Amino acid sequence: MFDFSTITQWVDELLRSFLPHAAATLVEFILIGLCLLVGYAVIALVLIYVERKVCAFFQCRIGPNRVGPYGTIQSVADMIKMLTKEIIDINHIDRFLFNLAPFVVIIASVLAFGCIPFAKGLHVIDFNVGIFFLIAVSSIGIVGILLAGWASNNKYSLIGAMRSGAQMISYELSIGLSILTVVVFTGSMQLSTIVEGQADGWLLFRGHIPACIAFIVYIIAGTAETNRGPFDLPEADSELTAGYHTEYSGMHFGFFYLAEYLNMFVVASVASTLFLGGWMPLHIPGWESFNQIMDYIPSIFWFFGKTAVVIFIIMWFKWTFPRLRIDQLLRLEWRYLLPINLINLFLMVIIVVFKLHF
Amino acid sequence: MKYEEFNDNEYLEQLRASGTNVIVGCLDDVINWGRSNSLWPLTFATSCCGIEFMAVGAARYDFSRFGFEVTRASPRQADFIMVAGTIVHKMAPVLKRLYDQMAEPKYVIAVGGCAISGGPFKNSYHVVQGVDSIIPVDVYIPGCPPRPEALLYGMIQLQRKVKVERFLGGKNHKEKENKE
Amino acid sequence: MLVDKIKNIAPEAEIDENGILTVTVEPAKYRELALRLKEERDLSFDFMICMTGMDWGDSLGVINLLQSTVHEHKLFLKTFTTDRENPELPTVSDIWATANLNEREVYDFLGIRFINHPDMRRLFLRNDWIGYPLRKDYDANPEINPVPLESEETLDATSTFEINPKDGEISEKENILFEENEYVVNIGPQHPATHGVLRFRVSLEGEIVKKVDVNCGYIHRGIEKLCESLTYPQTLALTDRLDYLAAHQNRHALCMCIEEALGLEIPERVKYIRTIMDELNRLSSHLLFWSCLCMDMGALTAFFYGFRDREKVLDIMEETTGGRLIQNYNVIGGVMADIHPNLIKRIKEFVKYLPPMIKEYHDVFTGNVIAQQRLKGVGILKKEDAISYGASGPTGRACGWSCDVRKHTPYGAYDKVDFKEILHSEGDSFARYMVRMEEILESLHILEQLVDNIPAGDYAVKTKPLIKLPEGHYFKSVEASRGEFGVYLESRGDKYPYRVKFRSPCLPLVSIVDLITKGGKIADLIAIGGTLDYVVPDIDR
Incomplete structure (x- = not known):
């Protein structure tokens, strides 16, 4: 199986051969940063296009098809427009916080994006508390949303931000607990170790019932974290016009828009990393030749394939379900998901202690 | 009207005939391409024409094909406003404020007889005789209410109009000349 | 027999039996008759189909179409006042709740003030509108009411006209709709969920709705x-x-x-x-x-x-x-x-x-x-x-x-x-x-x-x-x-x-x-x- 670390090491050696140590590190930082940002933008654009097409097909429509072949560069046109659109200077707002908020949101999602192992050896930040770090940085985003709602001096925005605060704090618990289930199983918080640990079979299969429950809970809570339907209360179009970002225009709004899609990607890729083996090919113990054939498919395809499946599921229920009401949303979390999760964690501990897994 | 006689606003492209700097012109082309293919409407409808506007968004006519997909409820994020329906005295300041709240570049399409001239209610004491007395209108779509095809045609005319705009190489059509 | 019953209640009422029964009474007897029409069991006119404000030239008035959901009979109840300067009629909004908005509409269009109506604001037109458009002598000159470019001031208070039973003086009492420190959110007139240009002013406590005040007229086309x-x-x-x-x-x-x-x-x-x-x-x-x-x-x-x-x-x-x-x-x-x-x-x-x-x-x-x-x-x-x-x-x-x-x-x-x-x-x-x-x-x-x-x-x-x-x-x-x-x-x-x-x-x-x-x-x-x-x-x- 192709290991991307051969490329990264080659670049590293090349740089160090003619640059001093510090300079080489600096250049590497910049390179990595650029690659991440480009990847970030490209993935966001692709996702926007995919979402439009997918929802169009759900809704017996065609979706974008005039801009480029099959409308493929529709989101590029959107980006160009967004970049050249005016950013309105609004009176009676807390200007500093107002301008800060979109950056907080986008930085949080870029940081989370950086933690993801895309393929074998293609991993920017990998250290022993990787998944913990990922949860921590991704929840910075909520601060941005709260700031946006507060600073806008708009009643809709404020209600949206408060909803989002209540929602995120609640669902963070479920995300944390379902990830904890995985950590209990694999015994590590390092993402690379978690992926390596699934070489003989994906966690969803090995951990059977508790893992499946944790997966489902994670998907539900993850969707809630990204503010997507049916949990899109903070921006609920038909209730709060545009929720916390009502007052944002131009690229500021563009940041929120991008971050929404990227957060969806992050949630989906974490789901696939933790439960579906990340970039690890499908291995079935005992079927050696089958496993070898699977190994021929590059790891990056495995990762993006799995992520795409999860993203499709998330889109599917966004376009199917009506929106929840705030009390139902909180009841779902505190009455159902949280107890289920706690019991599930306990089950997982029993399974690990008595070695009941495959 | 015979199909051959149909004159499709051919003068529109001539607006740009005077020529411009190559680099700036190319940049303009790119920007205009982006803008014209990503015009997001404001969800704004006052009466009958609004239902036809919904029909244009729905499955049979589907304006998302042309990039009008994302209808924004917040004027800050919308690119053009479809004045679909009658504007009355009480609504006029609201419409003006909505227009002012939108970010540049912004466009206006007046849909239906009421928005163009007051339509069947022209003689009423409470109806504004055409929205162009309040805000500048880019495209007029006549009808009562116009069919969805007409709405689509009007929206595509707006795209054409955006394509001949100048963002860098020349004046933007919205800027008012300061006469002193 | 319907006629007999009404004659019993209000002997001086003018009754026209052509088509739907039409009963005309003086404003002084109007409220009492209305109350009896609703309350009496064999009449029980509990459904007010519509209230129409009228300008008959020499008098202003209202004509109400009432129906009984029990007996299914219909009746026009008519009253009028000849005072065109300060027309006043008693309210029936506490008898039929639908009269609440309808009387505001009549006030808006014809300028008839309803005594004891809890909320005598204009319903459709702006508060600063000059004249009453449905009066026959209304001056529709656009210079009197030009297209405004500033929104009207939203009123947080409304008024009730009360009549003093002793001397018949009419006084104005202020009713507060929204307190100073209430969290009032405007939903509409431009809002995706109001199906057009309706405006709700909603007083919120957190997510909970305390009061909704409906503001109409953003598409009143006359x-x-x-x-x-x-x-x-x-x-x-x-x-x-x-x-x-x-x-x-x-x-x-x-x-x-x-x-x-x-x-x-x-x-x-x-x-x-x-x-x-x-x-x-x-x-x-x-x-x-x-x-x-x-x-x-x-x-x-x-x-x-x-x-x-x-x-x-x-x-x-x-x-x-x-x-x-x-x-x-x-x-x-x-x-x-x-x-x-x-x-x-x-x-x-x-x-x-x-x-x-x-x-x-x-x-x-x-x-x-x-x-x-x-x-x-x-x-x-x-x-x-x-x-x-x-x-x-x-x-x-x-x-x-x-x-x-x-x-x-x-x-x-x-x-x-x-x-x-x-x-x-x-x-x-x-x-x-x-x-x-x-x-x-x-x-x-x-x-x-x-x-x-x-x-x-x-x-x-x-x-x-x-x-x-x-x-x-x-x-x-x-x-x-x-x-x-x-x-x-x-x-x-x-x-x-x-x-x-x-x-x-x-x-x-x-x-x-x-x-x-x-x-x-x-x-x-x-x-x-x-x-x-x-x-x-x-x-x-």
Whole structure:
């Protein structure tokens, strides 16, 4: 199986051969940063296009098809427009916080994006508390949303931000607990170790019932974290016009828009990393030749394939379900998901202690 | 009207005939391409024409094909406003404020007889005789209410109009000349 | 015998037994008679169909059409004041809740102040509007009321006019609508969930709605005043644009009213065609209701499903009438043109096509746990309230009030078809939703029966181009998609109507929003608005 670390090491050696140590590190930082940002933008654009097409097909429509072949560069046109659109200077707002908020949101999602192992050896930040770090940085985003709602001096925005605060704090618990289930199983918080640990079979299969429950809970809570339907209360179009970002225009709004899609990607890729083996090919113990054939498919395809499946599921229920009401949303979390999760964690501990897994 | 006689606003492209700097012109082309293919409407409808506007968004006519997909409820994020329906005295300041709240570049399409001239209610004491007395209108779509095809045609005319705009190489059509 | 009873109560009342019973009383006796009319068991006029403000030239007044939901008799109650400078009448808004908004409308249009009315603000026009447009001496010069470019100041207080029983002095008392420190959110006039340009001022406590204040008039087009300067055939065009989702039904009501006044005999074929078109219109309206409710509640895909099928109904109507949304099909004495040869075939196809789709709708939306939880038990309307507020149509039927005009006073070909009046008893949003969904099937059932039996004959009777109605007043109502749509017409024998008043089904619907939303969440307000399914131009007229 192709290991991307051969490329990264080659670049590293090349740089160090003619640059001093510090300079080489600096250049590497910049390179990595650029690659991440480009990847970030490209993935966001692709996702926007995919979402439009997918929802169009759900809704017996065609979706974008005039801009480029099959409308493929529709989101590029959107980006160009967004970049050249005016950013309105609004009176009676807390200007500093107002301008800060979109950056907080986008930085949080870029940081989370950086933690993801895309393929074998293609991993920017990998250290022993990787998944913990990922949860921590991704929840910075909520601060941005709260700031946006507060600073806008708009009643809709404020209600949206408060909803989002209540929602995120609640669902963070479920995300944390379902990830904890995985950590209990694999015994590590390092993402690379978690992926390596699934070489003989994906966690969803090995951990059977508790893992499946944790997966489902994670998907539900993850969707809630990204503010997507049916949990899109903070921006609920038909209730709060545009929720916390009502007052944002131009690229500021563009940041929120991008971050929404990227957060969806992050949630989906974490789901696939933790439960579906990340970039690890499908291995079935005992079927050696089958496993070898699977190994021929590059790891990056495995990762993006799995992520795409999860993203499709998330889109599917966004376009199917009506929106929840705030009390139902909180009841779902505190009455159902949280107890289920706690019991599930306990089950997982029993399974690990008595070695009941495959 | 015979199909051959149909004159499709051919003068529109001539607006740009005077020529411009190559680099700036190319940049303009790119920007205009982006803008014209990503015009997001404001969800704004006052009466009958609004239902036809919904029909244009729905499955049979589907304006998302042309990039009008994302209808924004917040004027800050919308690119053009479809004045679909009658504007009355009480609504006029609201419409003006909505227009002012939108970010540049912004466009206006007046849909239906009421928005163009007051339509069947022209003689009423409470109806504004055409929205162009309040805000500048880019495209007029006549009808009562116009069919969805007409709405689509009007929206595509707006795209054409955006394509001949100048963002860098020349004046933007919205800027008012300061006469002193 | 109704006459005798009324003579017993108010011996000095002037009673006209021509057509619907008309009782005219002095303002001093007006309130007492109104109270007795409602309270006495064998009268029990509990439903005020419509209140019309009138300018009779020498006097100003109101004429109320009352109906008893128990005995099903109708009565016009009329009162007037000759004081044109400071016209004052006693309020009946505590007797019939629907009079609350109606009296504000009369105040707005004619300047009649209602004593003891709790909220004497203008309903449609701006507070700084000069003049009262429905008065005959109104000066419509646009320079008096130019197009404003600044929004009016929103009033947080309103006033009640009270009469001092000792000296008869009238004093003004201030009522506070919203306190200084309340968190008041404006929903509308430009808001995706208000279905047009309605404005709610909502006082919130966190997510909980404490009070809703409805502000109308953002699409008040002055149709009633316009009609007074148009000939009868010309007025027809404006009815289509009132409630554009019930264009055909509205026009049907006005045509029937004029035909009744003329004593015109309508061919059977016309009745059938009109009934078929009415039902097609109802189908398209209810499908749109389903789509929009789903969209308001965040289920976007459902919106597209509904519109997909609505387009099919529009196709059928378009082939015959030439219009998609607004058909301009009914004319006085018949319909504009004969039906298209394809109509029968296509309706038959459609009747077969829709039921499986309705099942799909139920699978996609109705069966969903989230949808059920958001609709069930939300916005409960009691039957008494529905009657008192006059919230007829599917909303009234959802709380068990049998108010289908098609059943109670059949018009068109409704007496020849067999159909059920859909009644639910819960009165919550889910019941309102289900009533409409079941009415779709019922409409299909009606179409099925009619479509094969359209009798041969003329599609219209010849009428003169200039129609003059005999002197008198007339009222006719139909069951529109959202409730009872009525036309009150007063003629003085001219070619123009003296006064036309449309009883819009949607005005009562918005008046109950405050009543049934209190204590709910913001999201409930949206769901309730969706299930009430009001159309704003119909409210504002």
